Amino acid sequence: MWSTRFRTHSAIADRFFTRLGGDELEDAAVAPGVPFTTSRHGGIILLIGDAAHIHSSAGGQGMNLGIRDAVFLGEAISKHINASASQPSTADTDNVLREFAEVRHKHALEVIAFSKTLLAVVGAQDKKVSWMFPISATTSQDWLMWLGGKFGFMQARVAWAMSGLGRR
Numbered sequence: 001m002w003s004t005r006f007r008t009h010s011a012i013a014d015r016f017f018t019r020l021g022g023d024e025l026e027d028a029a030v031a032p033g034v035p036f037t038t039s040r041h042g043g044i045i046l047l048i049g050d051a052a053h054i055h056s057s058a059g060g061q062g063m064n065l066g067i068r069d070a071v072f073l074g075e076a077i078s079k080h081i082n083a084s085a086s087q088p089s090t091a092d093t094d095n096v097l098r099e100f101a102e103v104r105h106k107h108a109l110e111v112i113a114f115s116k117t118l119l120a121v122v123g124a125q126d127k128k129v130s131w132m133f134p135i136s137a138t139t140s141q142d143w144l145m146w147l148g149g150k151f152g153f154m155q156a157r158v159a160w161a162m163s164g165l166g167r168r
Helices: 058-086 091-122 137-148 152-163
Strands: 017-019 044-046
Touching: 017 091, 044 091, 058 091, 058 152
Parallel strands: none
Antiparallel strands: 017 044
């Protein structure tokens, strides 16, 4: 007989966006032979995909979320570049990236909750429903899932939820 003790963990970064402080960069050499810079703007760190959030691989949700992060990152960077070109010295140009990071953080939390729910359904304890009903809870669950799979609207709803397309 074979068994496993498969455990899943999830984690999410506290912040997906930060700008390094400019004070430590003032009068710092960019590279040997390059003049010192007096810019007070530090570099940007933006976390996406597995660097920002990890969770169970149930239903391919991590891949889906990582791809959506990358797709929307392109749009956010484009807006940031356009804002920086029109107002290069204001801190408002970072708002585009901050908003992107906040939205992606919210969606990552939704996907983590969804994958935990999915694992809770699939990983139900195998115990008797009651002494009068001599079948296990997992058998009942399997029957309900089989019955739900017979209906087209249920198949479509599960496919939509698993695809993640409803969570842009």
